[in-house]
Amino acid sequence: MEAEAGFLKTGMRVSVPFGKSKIYTALVFNIHTNKPSVYEAKEIHQILDDTPIVTQKQIKHWQWVSDYYMCTLGDVMRAALPNAFILESETIISRSANASIKDTDLKDDEFLIYEALNHQTSLKIQDIISILDKKNVLPVIKRLLEKDVVSVEEEVYEKYKPKLVRYVKLSTYYSSEIKLQELLDDLNRAPKQKQVVMTLFSMSAQTKKPIKVSELTEKSKASTAIIKSLIDKDVLEEYYIQTDRIQYAGEDNNAVKTLNKPQLKAYKEIQTTFETHQITLLHGVTSSGKTEIYVKLIEEALENENQVLYLVPEIALTTQLVGRLQDYFGEKVAVYHSKYSSQERVEVWNHVLENSPKAQVILGARSSVLLPFYRLGLIIVDEEHESSYKQFDPAPRYHARDTAIVLAHLFQCKTLLGSATPSLESYYNTKQNKYGLVELTTRFNDVLMPDIELVDIKDKQKRKRMTGHFSDRLIEEMAETLKDGHQIILFQNRRGFSPIVECNTCGHAPQCPNCDVSLTYHQYKDQLRCHYCGYYSAMIKACEACGSLDLDNKGFGTEQVEEEVKELFPDAKVARMDLDTTRGKYGYEKIITALEQQEVDILVGTQMLTKGLDFRHVKLVGIMNADNMLNFPDFRAHERSFQLMLQVSGRAGRTEERGKVLIQTYNPFHNILQQVTTNSYQDMYREQMEERLNFKYPPVYRLIKITLKHRDYNRVNLGADWYAKSLRLVFKAHVLGPEFPPVSRIRNQYIKHILVKIPPKQSVAKTKEAIIKINNSFFNIKDFRAVRVILNVDNY
Ligand code: ADP
């Protein structure tokens, strides 16, 4: 085996046996000659790679993630490697969709598996071991994967290609009244054609929106042939609204936009701060043109032959942004997305590893920080305040922004964080002079910031000025906006209370049988559903407790808002964007496209709406109820509400005309609402920081949350008490809990939390060491061995 040892390098995959029959894929982490003393080491089955697929820097980076977030290196590896890289006993292999395989291209053992897959849709590694009658099958599977004969099972995400929609307008030649009259006279001999022109004319007068060919045929009752003849005669002009941008068409790269004065100033300031700081925060109001500044920085990094990582929150990874970057950088842009197929992810992985020209700009969500970068020259973290950068489950529970900063450090490159509403922790770091700070206070083209108005719904209710959940002011503004042919976004926070059914006689609300939570009502399917475990049942007709028929809906969700809008504005086209409507493959993209193409007048949605989308025709934003965000029981609730409201407001009036925002609230004097209306980030920051200091919360103190889970109520209680007591011996008053969360049982597991606060001067590393010690002792106690313990560092 000496030859093998000489060939082996860290970062290569090997297949290794475990127990009697299990085989796992492992990554070579370290090569040494110290024989293990407590167990008999087995031989490596097979080396799977000729060259390492994971770099030294990557391993170092993963080690940091595992140390800092208190998880195993294996957890990090699993999060980083695309599934196709990890073959193991449980892996399911199926035939690849690509069927053009000649038998002669396959070796005997490969053919056997290929054959078997003709009879069976999928095989486990175990099955393949019996088919081939040998243990070492991973090399065969690897070859089949490379030949694209088989694939590793998973849901494959196809790229979304919106249909092109065909529109028509009257040729500009006929825009004057005289010419138009002449045309109509001419068309007297062709009454059907005349009918089309007249219909188009009246449609254009009614709506200021583009007119689809399909609408025109329907309204004028003309055949497509008649419309075609008008197009051929140049009376009508056809055009398409181009939205298909995900597949790069390979046209010439567009020159980057010339920055305007404020952008140029910000760009220069970023460069200056980079001379003294590794990290700079760009605080630029919504629509100030931050993206164009990133583009300029990327261009510069590419000139120096460096790779660039551009991180965005998962949901912001839309065709809009991909298209914008591809316009500038063409093929150099690679997208890395958890929804892409494993094969596509392997492709990007290899491009990044080889520093291929096809992966110079990596646009990706969270997990792209774990890629095998070769020559990283710049990291951009857009919307750095977004909570979705933090992974909650499973481990590694890492924060992509913070992990990116460590990655940049390994490459000695710069990180630019960008946001219109920075997180308190990043802003705090600029105050400590750990990060540089650059500000951009004007919108591009000097578009005014939207005019934000607070509507007191308590007062409106008293004076009977409410229709359902809509104040008279909101209805007025909506009617006005629709009349002008503009679009409206209505925001209803999902995290607020959803519609809960309550008995008006006895107060009973139907509960989930698996979780300690009330079921929520879904009108569309007439069902009661649990938002935690997915349990559902048909809507009840009578109270389960007292039999009363007098049931009431408490609270309201997006669905109810949608219903009410349809009643208020029966002619408007309404769409809804929330977890339920975007679940399908293209759900999210479809709604965005519909809005871009102005097929939707009013969009009702949750915080999904906030993620940096750039819509041109949205004029009015209505926030249905600010209070349920503000009252959310979390120490960040006020900060998050501020961010959310300013971000949604930012969707209004992004081009030319000033947008309008109405915020409905029971408490218009709330400080956060005042700060939102005046766009006073500084005031918000100062006030919130004071609270964080007083109540000992981040960014002043650090937090580690420890969660215990078990089916047995008593065991969780006893375990949590033991754990907390041990922590208190070390950390004294800085331990909170144990406490049951608001929903204390999920999927039949009881849950209890303990919170450890780390004061500014206390060593974070030492704190973790002490926790690990306690954790180990905990699992040495027989009764607690079955309890699940989850450690979550920076859990907020
Ligand atoms: P932000 O990222 O700050 O929200 P964007 O970069 O999306 O802002 O810019 C808002 C709009 O202004 C976009 O439609 C963008 O194309 C346009 N824009 C920004 N900077 C320029 C520029 N220098 N020249 C032309 N258009 C620009």
Ligand code: ZN
């Ligand atoms: Zn009842």
Ligand code: ZN
């Ligand atoms: Zn449930």
